[in-house]
Amino acid sequence: MNCLSPSILSADFANLGDQIRQLDEAGAQYVHIDVMDGSFVPNISFAFPVIKSIRGLTDRMFDVHLMIDEPIRFIDQFADAGADIITVHAEACKHLDRTIEAIKERGILAGVALNPATPLSAIEYVLPKVDMVLIMTVNPGFGGQKLIPYTIDKVADLKKMIEKTGTKADIEVDGGINLENCTKLMDAGANIIVAGNAVFSGEIGENVCRFLDILNG
Ligand SMILES: O=C(CO)[C@@H](O)[C@H](O)COP(=O)(O)O
Numbered sequence: 001m002n003c004l005s006p007s008i009l010s011a012d013f014a015n016l017g018d019q020i021r022q023l024d025e026a027g028a029q030y031v032h033i034d035v036m037d038g039s040f041v042p043n044i045s046f047a048f049p050v051i052k053s054i055r056g057l058t059d060r061m062f063d064v065h066l067m068i069d070e071p072i073r074f075i076d077q078f079a080d081a082g083a084d085i086i087t088v089h090a091e092a093c094k095h096l097d098r099t100i101e102a103i104k105e106r107g108i109l110a111g112v113a114l115n116p117a118t119p120l121s122a123i124e125y126v127l128p129k130v131d132m133v134l135i136m137t138v139n140p141g142f143g144g145q146k147l148i149p150y151t152i153d154k155v156a157d158l159k160k161m162i163e164k165t166g167t168k169a170d171i172e173v174d175g176g177i178n179l180e181n182c183t184k185l186m187d188a189g190a191n192i193i194v195a196g197n198a199v200f201s202g203e204i205g206e207n208v209c210r211f212l213d214i215l216n217g
Contacts, residue, residue, distance in 0.1 A: 002215035003192045004208060005030035005063050005172065009045060010143045010196035016050075017057055019204060024058040026208035031060050032174070032194045035078075037068035040092045041141035047074075048081040055082035063192075065113065065174070067140050068092065072099040079106040087111030087134050087172075090122045100129050111172070115140060116148050120158055128167050132192065133158060137185070138175030143196040147176030152188050159189025182214050 064083040103110040111132035174194035
């Protein structure tokens with residue numbers, strides 16, 4: 001199934017609750033929550049208190065993307081705050097396998113993310129253990145960037161790798177995705193589309209519906 005995961009990094013934080021309700025009512029299946037620590041990426045966003053405070057507003061999947069160093073230190077807090085899926089960066093974990101196990105021990109879904117320049121071989125051995133692979137289509141840290149074209153080939157290569165190994169991970173893509181380039185990523189094999197600016201600029205409900213029309217073919 002193809003799903004939309006709007007990134008609330010691009011939301012109006014003064015009206016966050018209302019904007020999350022708009023996503024929910026329009027049918028977005030996931031809420032993408034970007035956590036940044038100012039170390040792994042050159043920006044700082046928000047963390048547990050914000051996630052906890054919006055958890056009661058929707059039953060949609062909370063898709064928590066940790067752009068933080070050594071995320072294993074905080075898995076329990078993010079699970080307690082209400083994450084349904086926690087995605088960690090392969091580049092940020094000294095012990096990636098142990099970190100994935102720590103997420104799974106909490107009974108939630110585990111994802112692994114790769115920066116644009118990181119080869120797929122970095123996740124070869126953990127692929128059977130994860131529920132989702134997140135291919136960054138921009139360098140992480142900021143919303144509103146332009147998609148890096150070579151990442152589309154990377155998605156296609158990941159799709160082949162998943163098929164060849166008989167594994168079942170979803171493929172999520174994130175960064176610079178809009179109504180114009182979204183189909184290319186789906187054709188390459190992505191089935192979970194993250195979009196920030198393209199959802200939150202203008203009329204949120206209408207933007208979600210336009211994405212869902214594309215995702216539903
Ligand atoms: O993780 C990130 C950025 O690091 C993304 O989730 C962006 O927040 C997506 O925003 P757009 O590129 O779609 O505006």
